[in-house]
Amino acid sequence: MELLTLLERCQISFGAKADRLRRMLGAGFPVPTAYVISDADCTAADPDALADEVRELMTTVFSGSPVVVRSSSADEDTPLASAAGVYESYLNRRTPDEVLGALRLCRQSALSADADAYRDMHGATERAPMSVLIQKMVACETSGVLYTRNPVAENATMLVESSQGLGTKVVAGLGAQDRYTLSRAGGTASPEPGWTVPEGGLHTALRTLGLMLEAEFGRPQDVEWGLSEGRLYVFQSRDVVAKRVTPPLRATRPETLGASAAALVISPGYGIGTPVERGNGPALPGQVVVLDAMPTASELANLQDAAALILRVGNTLSHSAALTRELAIPAVLISGPEAIPGSGGPLLVDGVNGRVVRLLDLPPVDRKKAIFAAMRHAGLRGTSGHHYQGRYETVLFDPVLQDRVRWYLRDGGVETVDRVQRILPFDDPDRTYCGISARIQSTADTCRVQFKRANLLPDRPFRFDEEVHVHTESEDAGAELLRGLHYVGRPAQERRIGIAEVEDVRLQFNSWPGAGQSYLGLESEHPEQVEKFLIACDVPVSECAPLDGKDLFEMLGLGLDSLRFRGNS
Structure with a gap:
């Protein structure tokens, strides 16, 4: 045979699926007999010659045995993209005509809506070469x-x-x-x-x-x-293939063996939002979409910004579940008689512990932790308008040492950008403290909601701050988002900030109204860069401290209210 190649002799150009099956067969794994036709031969082959070879194959090697016709595209089964279930397979084909028809349909599936959507999700613009496997069916x-x-x-x-x-x-x-x-x-x-x-x-x-x-x-x-x-x-x-999104809170995911019918995890992660039944258009951030069946690739393209998915039918190792995990969309299965929690605000879809609960039913501290976990997950997976950053931060209070830093910046020609930032703090009604904050920050040209968690590092002059910024069109839009999460607005605040960037270190000189002094925050993704910068400024690292907002206000002798500059409304 010239067009059909025995699996043992296929090449890497025949696609990862065929190549992996060849490797497994050579290593002694129990792989059924198969032949492969390359993309080039599928495209250029004389139809009659291909029909003759398929007829010969089905009357000799596979005589009396049905076969499965499967794709082996260059863009599936790779370390970065599984394309699980995106291309069609055709089972139980017994005659040459059935095999030829399945071969054509298999290749045509590369032009389907699911294939187009999957390529778009991975930034591909053209169809990849598709070879086809004809394999003995077991x-x-x-x-x-x-x-x-x-x-x-x-x-x-x-x-x-x-x-x-x-x-x-x-x-x-x-x-x-x-x-x-x-x-x-x-x-x-x-x-x-x-x-x-x-x-x-x-x-x-x-x-x-x-x-x-x-x-x-x-x-x-x-x-x-x-x-x-x-x-x-x-x-x-x-x-x-799955995005690695580590849980921000200590948690052990449950064993799936014997898991509750109402709490089977399909895709790990956290999401908070209002439950909505699946519609026709794209899901919006802040929506928990309820589905009666597992989504196809083209449906997932419209669900990328959903806060989470609740499925009424499905299972963890399906093709659709694999694609959902590739996108890191939190998803759980509710298949038992238990209903989705009733009305009363947004739901927490906890795809780590395997549960769906009303956000308002959580105690205040747990609610804050859940909100941050959901926002963190949204930022890490790239939900529209959400940005995550994790940085090491330390604070310098000594005014003499702050001046040394200013002199170093001036000598190096580094400009400091000065502005007044308006802050609208939000908190739970009881104002419980747990190192997690939420507030709206706006300057003349930007507005964002900041969710922040300060993590103290024992015996180190740094803390590790995790922040998620949700960009909004206005303060009113940000306030609507926070009130929907059961936060309550506090009196507005203002501060003057002077910002500079030096060698991956962000500097922020902060002055609050009524405070006798300013302080300098230094932050970077790499703490050694901060230490290197301080040494260059002749500032001992030991003079810095990992203070959070609560400690800073106490040292400044300020309350949380009435922090407005004179003359501002």
Whole structure:
């Protein structure tokens, strides 16, 4: 055959899926027999010649056996993009005409709305070359998906979802009959000869398969497998693709085995917003979208800015769930008789602990922590209008040493930009303190809501500040956002700030009305840069302190109210 290439002889240009199957076959993994036709040959081949080769294949190698026709595009199954479920596969094709028809449809799926949306989400503008696999179909009694690293837990487990038959329900997001975790602890056992599975030995065989595939490819794997007549088969193994968004609060994600029907995590993270049923247009920031089915790639393109998703049908290892995790959209499944919490303000979708609760039902401190966690997650995943930054910060109070810094800046020709900043603080009605604040900051040309968490670092002259800035069109828009989160506005404040940037260090000289002195805040993503700058200014680092806002106001002898400059309304 000139157009159809035996899997063992295919090249990397035939796509990652085919190349990985070739590698697995060469390493002794139980991969069904397959042939591949390259994108170039699909495009240029004489239709009659291709038909003749497919006819020969189906009457010789695959005589009496159905086949599956699958994509092997250059932009799927890569370390940065899985394209899980974006391109079509066609099962149970038995005749040459059925195979040729499936081959055409498979390639046409590269032009679908889902494929266009997925490429757009990853910044691609052109269709990638698509080769096609024709693979012997295995009649499975049980099949499913194995993740060698549990995608919704932080413990050292694997996660398996399976169903009877071909397992199409699992990858399609229609639910799984079985869901369980496997331990990663201990060494890798050798598989049974021929990858046979003794009675009761499926869990052991899957664990062995997962650890061996992870060792082969060097990264956590998303594996599609099947069990037929006592033998284990592997149909696909690709790198797990997901944004790493670490939880800002200590939490242990629950084991999915035996998890509550109302609290199954699909995609980790935190989101807060008003619940809305799925509409036709793009979701807005601050909306928790309720779905009756798992979203397709084109639907996910419209859900990128949603605060979170609540699903009534779905499962964790489906193709759709994988794409949702690629976008880091928090998502949980509510499939039991429990209803979504009733009206009364926004909901917290906690895709770390696996729960959906009304924000107002949380105690004040927990509410503040939840709000910051949700805003932090939105900033890290790039929700429109949200920006996250984490910086090390320290404060210099000594006025003589502040002057040294000013002289150093002048000698270096570094300009300080002076402005008056208007601040509208917001807090819970009881004004509980926990190191987390929310306020509107506006100058002449910008307005933003700032959510901030100060983390003190023991025995160090720095604290680590995490901030999320939500840009708004006006103070009224910012106030509406904060009041919707059950915050209450406090009296307006003002301060004069002088800002300079030097070698990745941001300097901010702060003067509050009524204060006898100013102070200097120094911040950077790299604390050693701050220390280097201070040494250059002949300022001892020991003169700095990791003071938060509460400590600063106490040292300045100021209350939180009536901080306005004279003459300002």
